[in-house]
Structure formats: C-alpha cells, structure tokens
Amino acid sequence: MRILSVAMPLSAAILAATPATAAISVSSFSSGFSQPVFLTGRANDLFVVQQGGVIERVNRSTRARTPFFTVPNIESGGEKGLLGFAFDPKYGVNGRIYVNVTTRVNGQLFTEIRRYTIPSLRVAPADPQVILRIAQPFDNHNGGWIDFARDGRSLLIATGDGGSGNDPQNNAQNRNSLLGKVLRIDVSRDGFPADPDRNYAIPADNPFGNEVYAYGLRNPWRGSIDRTTGDIFVGDVGQGAYEEINRLVAGSSGQNFGWRPLEGPIPTPGIGDPIPAGTTAPIFSYDHSIGRSVTGGYVFRGTRNADLFGRYIFGDFITGKLWSISPTGSDLQDLTSALAPFGSVNIASFGEDANRNLYILGYDGRILRFNNSLSSARTAQSSIAAFNSAVPEPTSWALMLTGFGLIGLALRRRPADTPAQKSGENRQPPD
Ligand SMILES: [Ca+2]
Ligand SMILES: [Ca+2]
Numbered sequence: 119m120r121i122l123s124v125a126m127p128l129s130a131a132i133l134a135a136t137p138a139t140a141a142i143s144v145s146s147f148s149s150g151f152s153q154p155v156f157l158t159g160r161a162n163d164l165f166v167v168q169q170g171g172v173i174e175r176v177n178r179s180t181r182a183r184t185p186f187f188t189v190p191n192i193e194s195g196g197e198k199g200l201l202g203f204a205f206d207p208k209y210g211v212n213g214r215i216y217v218n219v220t221t222r223v224n225g226q227l228f229t230e231i232r233r234y235t236i237p238s239l240r241v242a243p244a245d246p247q248v249i250l251r252i253a254q255p256f257d258n259h260n261g262g263w264i265d266f267a268r269d270g271r272s273l274l275i276a277t278g279d280g281g282s283g284n285d286p287q288n289n290a291q292n293r294n295s296l297l298g299k300v301l302r303i304d305v306s307r308d309g310f311p312a313d314p315d316r317n318y319a320i321p322a323d324n325p326f327g328n329e330v331y332a333y334g335l336r337n338p339w340r341g342s343i344d345r346t347t348g349d350i351f352v353g354d355v356g357q358g359a360y361e362e363i364n365r366l367v368a369g370s371s372g373q374n375f376g377w378r379p380l381e382g383p384i385p386t387p388g389i390g391d392p393i394p395a396g397t398t399a400p401i402f403s404y405d406h407s408i409g410r411s412v413t414g415g416y417v418f419r420g421t422r423n424a425d426l427f428g429r430y431i432f433g434d435f436i437t438g439k440l441w442s443i444s445p446t447g448s449d450l451q452d453l454t455s456a457l458a459p460f461g462s463v464n465i466a467s468f469g470e471d472a473n474r475n476l477y478i479l480g481y482d483g484r485i486l487r488f489n490n491s492l493s494s495a496r497t498a499q500s501s502i503a504a505f506n507s508a509v510p511e512p513t514s515w516a517l518m519l520t521g522f523g524l525i526g527l528a529l530r531r532r533p534a535d536t537p538a539q540k541s542g543e544n545r546q547p548p549d
C-alpha cells in the first residue's frame with residue numbers, strides 16, 4: 119500500500135509557473151452519437167458506448183457504423199444509464215461482454231454489473247447474468263468505469279458514494295460498503311452460491327478480504343489501467359471545491375483516497391470529519407475556478423503521437439479543459455487549445471483503440487482523435503526509457519491551485535446538492 123501524507127506545504131503555494139502548452143492537434147473522427155460515454159477498441163473496430171444503452175461498432179478505416187449490442191432494461195438520464203463497458207479478455211472465444219448499468223426494480227435504483235454473451239459468437243445461456251447488484255440510495259454518483267485487471271479475470275469497478283451531497287451515509291469511508299470504492303472481483307467463478315446478487319469470488323489478494331480494492335472516493339466516473347506499467351488511474355469528481363486524479367501504483371491496493379473527510383487536498387468544506395491517518399493524496403487536483411467535473415483519461419501508449427507517449431491525458435467535462443501530466447502528477451501541460459476548432463466540448467470520456475491511440479468523446483455526440491505529431495518519428499522505445507527513468511516530483515501546479523483554493527474557499531463553499539442542482543443533472547453524467 120502506498121501511503122502519502124495529505125499534509126501539503128501550503129506556504130510553498132503560488133510559487134509555481136503557469137503550465138506549459140504543447141503543440142498537440144486534434145481532428146474530428148466521427149459524430150452523431152447519442153450521449154457517448156465510453157469507447158474501446160478491438161482489432162480495427164471501435165465500440166462507442168452510449169448512455170441510453172446502445173453500443174455501436176465503428177470501422178476505424180472506413181468509419182462505417184454498425185449496431186453491436188443494445189443493453190435492455192436500464193434506467194438512463196442524468197447520471198444513470200449504461201455507464202461502463204468491458205470486453206472479456208477472452209471475448210474472441212467466449213463472446214462475453216460486461217456492462218455497468220443502472221436499473222430500477224419496484225422503485226429501487228440498483229447498479230448492476232451484467233455479463234452478456236454476444237449471440238453471433240456463441241449461443242447465450244440465460245442472458246444477462248447479473249454478476250453484482252448494489253442498491254443505490256440516491257440517483258446520482260453512480261461511478262461508472264469498469265475494466266479487467268491485467269490478471270485477465272479480476273474485474274475492476276468504480277462505484278460512487280451512493281449520492282446526494284456530503285456522502286450522508288458515509289459510505290466511502292466504510293470498508294463494508296460497496297459504495298465509494300474501486301472494487302475488484304473475480305468473475306470466473308461464484309464464491310457466493312447462496313447469494314443471487316453476488317455471482318463472483320473475492321480475489322485472494324484483495325486487501326480487506328472483501329470486494330474493496332481502494333476506498334474513499336466520491337464519484338469515480340472514469341478510470342484506466344496503464345497497460346505498460348499496470349498503474350491504475352482514477353478521476354474522482356469533486357463536490358464544491360476540488361477535482362482530482364488518483365493513482366494506484368501497480369500492485370498496490372487498500373488506498374484511502376480521503377472522501378468525505380477530504381476533498382482533493384483540503385478538508386471537505388462543511389464536513390469537519392477527523393482526517394483519517396494514512397490517506398493517499400491525489401497525484402493532481404484542481405479547484406473549481408479551473409474546472410468543475412473531472413473526466414479521468416489514459417496514460418497515452420499509442421503509436422500516433424510520441425509527444426504524448428507516457429503522459430496521462432485527462433480533461434474537465436464542464437469547462438472543456440484538456441491537460442496532460444506525468445504519471446506522478448508533475449509537469450502539467452494545457453492542451454485545451456487543441457480543442458479550439460471544435461468550440462465547447464463537454465469531455466464525457468476518453469477511449470483507446472486497439473493500438474492504444476486516444477479519442478475524446480464529446481457528450482454532444484462527437485468523437486475526436488489526437489493527430490499524428492511532428493515528432494512521431496521518435497520511437498516508443500526511447501519514450502519508454504525516458505518514462506522509466508522519471509523520478510516522482512512535487513506537484514507544484516497542484517500546490518499553486520491548493521493555495522488559490524484555500525484563498526477562495528469561503529466564497530466557493532457549496533452545501534449538499536440541492537434539488538436545483540439535481541435537476542441540472544441532465545447536463546452531464548458525472549456530478
Ligand atoms: Ca447513486
Ligand atoms: Ca451467487
């Protein structure tokens with residue numbers, strides 16, 4: 119477990135330089151999707167996951183679109199719907215896909231992790247199989263990201279704190295709750311034969327002997343695994359003060375990322391909980407003068423852009439800001455100018471194709487792609503060498519933002535989500 123003190127030398131704030139800009143360009147890849155919230159790739163195809171339940175296949179060369187699968191029986195809208203998607207690592211032989219959806223049964227909202235078998239590949243048994251069902255106390259904060267860990271059978275699931283504001287049930291700090299967590303479950307077998315809502319097993323090396331892999335998260339909308347290093351990155355949407363990027367160094371688990379006692383680098387305004395010992399600080403955070411809803415991205419491992427290779431790309435849903443940082447959170451680059459030709463882009467998600475090239479999903483239906491860079495002749499190998507020799511550095515830009523955040527805190531304090539704010543949910547998946 120990697121433990122970082124949350125104590126930050128605030129006196130050092132406001133000394134940092136402004137972030138560097140980078141000559142990165144982006145072009146339109148496709149458009150006309152309905153609330154695209156995720157994208158992944160296999161071979162020469164992209165799979166565009168849309169919040170209402172439709173998954174479309176897009177040929178990367180011709181850009182022709184064909185239906186792939188529509189997830190039935192979900193409740194969509196606001197922060198609900200089809201929120202996460204993953205191919206089984208053995209999809210080519212078993213045809214299995216996994217989705218993270220919200221659904222309502224007898225008035226109760228649930229998160230369900232479901233497995234479907236694509237009929238064209240294999241005759242499906244009783245589809246879907248609900249792998250995991252979690253009751254949702256409130257409609258918002260349903261997390262979303264799922265993906266398979268590198269072991270090929272453990273599914274990682276990002277769950278929100280349940281919803282409302284200020285995590286009123288204190289779910290995120292409760293290691294017996296499945297809310298406000300990164301969960302890790304073994305979907306290859308059923309360790310709970312008597313429980314129809316738990317059709318998976320607990321990996322033997324989970325840190326607390328249950329589903330919990332890391333905790334203290336508010337609404338971890340988008341995460342990713344760096345397939346080169348095994349590090350896991352999770353963007354956690356903040357409440358009224360800070361947005362943050364969290365990192366689980368490869369092989370580490372059990373981190374407490376701090377919510378609700380902490381929001382980003384500061385005690386959550388209006389909470390006053392004692393700060394738990396041994397919390398893990400975000401590698402990067404920014405306050406609400408910069409952006410208001412972080413969209414976690416990817417460490418770029420594609421072939422198209424050597425300038426981005428090995429850097430973590432992420433953005434903000436509300437302000438359309440686009441950034442990159444080193445995997446330790448240093449060396450912030452502002453890439454937002456690359457989006458200027460496209461006007462305002464509500465960055466709902468990022469996604470990778472089979473070559474790990476990166477796409478940006480605009481919630482209005484546009485899919486953008488990073489262009490080849492001028493220096494793309496640089497080999498990936500040299501970039502890997504440079505990355506591996508990198509040494510963690512202080513997050514000076516985050517420190518500066520921390521300083522500004524504290525100065526402006528009293529002015530920006532926001533209480534629990536109000537009905538008016540809830541009614542504004544339909545503007546975005548993550549709040
Ligand atoms: Ca919820
Ligand atoms: Ca079971």
Ligand SMILES: [Ca+2]
Binds near residue numbers: 381
């Ligand atoms: Ca945190």
